Amino acid sequence: MKKKVLLMGKSGSGKTSMRSIIFANYIARDTRRLGATIDVEHSNVRFLGNLVLNLWDCGGQEVFMENYIAAQRDHIFRNVEVLIYVFDVESREYERDMHYFQSCIDAILQNSKDARIFCLIHKMDLVQEEQRDLVFQERETDIKRRSAPLGITAFGTSIWDETLYKAWSSIVYSLIPNVRHLEAHLDSFCSICEADEVVLFERTTFLVISHSTHKEHADIHRFEKVSNIIKQFKLSCSKSQAQFQCMEVRADDFAVFIDVLTPNTYVMVVMSDPTIQSAATLINIAAARSHFHRIEQGQIAR
Amino acid sequence: MLKPKAIAQVLAQVNTAGVKATLLLNPDGSLISFAGWSEREARVLAAVASNVWFAYERHGRPAGSEVINEDGKESLQDLILECEAGKLCVSRASKMLLCLVADEETEWGLLKAKVIGNNGYAFVRHPT
Numbered sequence: 001m002k003k004k005v006l007l008m009g010k011s012g013s014g015k016t017s018m019r020s021i022i023f024a025n026y027i028a029r030d031t032r033r034l035g036a037t038i039d040v041e042h043s044n045v046r047f048l049g050n051l052v053l054n055l056w057d058c059g060g061q062e063v064f065m066e067n068y069i070a071a072q073r074d075h076i077f078r079n080v081e082v083l084i085y086v087f088d089v090e091s092r093e094y095e096r097d098m099h100y101f102q103s104c105i106d107a108i109l110q111n112s113k114d115a116r117i118f119c120l121i122h123k124m125d126l127v128q129e130e131q132r133d134l135v136f137q138e139r140e141t142d143i144k145r146r147s148a149p150l151g152i153t154a155f156g157t158s159i160w161d162e163t164l165y166k167a168w169s170s171i172v173y174s175l176i177p178n179v180r181h182l183e184a185h186l187d188s189f190c191s192i193c194e195a196d197e198v199v200l201f202e203r204t205t206f207l208v209i210s211h212s213t214h215k216e217h218a219d220i221h222r223f224e225k226v227s228n229i230i231k232q233f234k235l236s237c238s239k240s241q242a243q244f245q246c247m248e249v250r251a252d253d254f255a256v257f258i259d260v261l262t263p264n265t266y267v268m269v270v271m272s273d274p275t276i277q278s279a280a281t282l283i284n285i286a287a288a289r290s291h292f293h294r295i296e297q298g299q300i301a302r
Numbered sequence: 303m304l305k306p307k308a309i310a311q312v313l314a315q316v317n318t319a320g321v322k323a324t325l326l327l328n329p330d331g332s333l334i335s336f337a338g339w340s341e342r343e344a345r346v347l348a349a350v351a352s353n354v355w356f357a358y359e360r361h362g363r364p365a366g367s368e369v370i371n372e373d374g375k376e377s378l379q380d381l382i383l384e385c386e387a388g389k390l391c392v393s394r395a396s397k398m399l400l401c402l403v404a405d406e407e408t409e410w411g412l413l414k415a416k417v418i419g420n421n422g423y424a425f426v427r428h429p430t
């Protein structure tokens with residue numbers, strides 16, 4: 001199942017940077033070396049067994065933008081499943097950015113009116129922390145107004161913290177077929193293990209695909225943080241020629257297991273009952289593998 | 303799949319009539335669940351029990367126990383030891399080991415019966 005995903009926004013807004021971090025194992029600092037994208041760079045990312053993201057990273061310099069909107073209009077905006085529009089929060093040319101955004105929205109309305117649209121207000125790290133919420137809300141309201149009648153979902157993001165993972169997890173979540181079904185199984189797995197929480201990550205990107213929470217936790221950003229941390233740890237493992245397989249973190253009042261679940265996923269199991277032994281949880285993870293593998297391949301009927 | 307709390311309850315039910323502790327462990331000696339004793343003692347016992355088990359399985363094989371396991375190979379099924387201060391009974395339970403510790407007065411037959419009874423529980427069948 002191939003899904004066309006457009007990545008658009010003005011030059012230097014950070015499209016290629018985020019794509020490289022999420023899908024190509026870059027760390028944030030490496031993105032400073034990226035040059036401007038010329039025309040469109042295509043890449044196919046296999047994501048879970050049979051879902052392929054067909055990413056169109058569209059270089060954002062004005063000559064290219066004009067070209068997308070006019071000469072290549074049909075070619076670019078046809079059959080789009082997802083449009084991801086990236087705004088540089090610090091851009092000095094606000095009205096011009098908005099002009100191009102609205103042109104793209106028009107083109108989507110004509111060619112792929114069912115596409116989902118995500119707007120990322122990017123480089124939020126450059127805004128002072130106490131002003132971020134306010135700036136974000138202002139931008140979101142304005143973008144929503146301008147994109148009517150199409151609905152959009154907005155995120156404030158930065159490559160320097162976990163917000164990037166939050167946004168991309170939501171984007172990817174919206175693309176996974178059967179995600180409810182997967183969630184139901186994850187939920188029963190969570191009860192059998194007597195776990196507080198079970199989280200499923202995609203194996204290469206470490207984006208959160210699904211989760212089941214039986215005991216609430218105060219930090220609502222915990223998933224993105226874990227994605228970010230484990231992904232970086234995984235990258236540092238591969239630097240020393242080792243492959244990250246699994247880890248167990250144990251403290252006085254909880255234990256966490258991160259382990260391979262299927263060829264395309266990792267699972268994280270959070271346990272807070274100190275009487276439950278690690279070996280029992282590990283046996284359960286091992287026992288769940290083949291089951292989730294079949295779900296992934298779509299072999300278990302709904 | 304294993305339901306950790308349910309297993310601990312089942313194991314606790316075995317701890318009567320002289321049985322002081324009941325453990326479920328992996329063949330490598332890691333503890334899966336236990337009842338009776340402290341966690342620390344249980345861990346030590348699990349390590350010792352698995353060691354003894356494998357010593358017998360490795361060296362005792364030529365003398366031959368008649369039991370055939372799932373792979374069609376002969377293998378050890380139960381091991382009952384009399385120690386200075388009690389009795390130890392280890393038994394194969396699917397891919398795991400079940401281990402009972404009892405005081406000296408406990409009868410052999412009772413110990414054996416408890417092990418067999420426990421092996422009948424669904425939880426020691428193959429985890430699915």
Ligand SMILES: Nc1nc2c(ncn2[C@@H]2O[C@H](COP(=O)(O)OP(=O)(O)OP(=O)(O)O)[C@@H](O)[C@H]2O)c(=O)[nH]1
Pocket residue numbers: 009010011012013014015016017018031032033034035036037038058059060061122123124125126157158159160
């Ligand atoms: N401070 C900050 N800088 C960022 C962030 N994301 C990307 N950058 C920087 O922005 C610069 C441009 O990023 P690119 O990803 O090449 O921009 P682009 O959108 O692909 O540009 P075109 O290919 O020309 O359309 C790089 O130097 C990145 O390091 C961010 O979240 N915060």
Ligand SMILES: [Mg+2]
Pocket residue numbers: 015016017035036037057059060
């Ligand atoms: Mg680029």
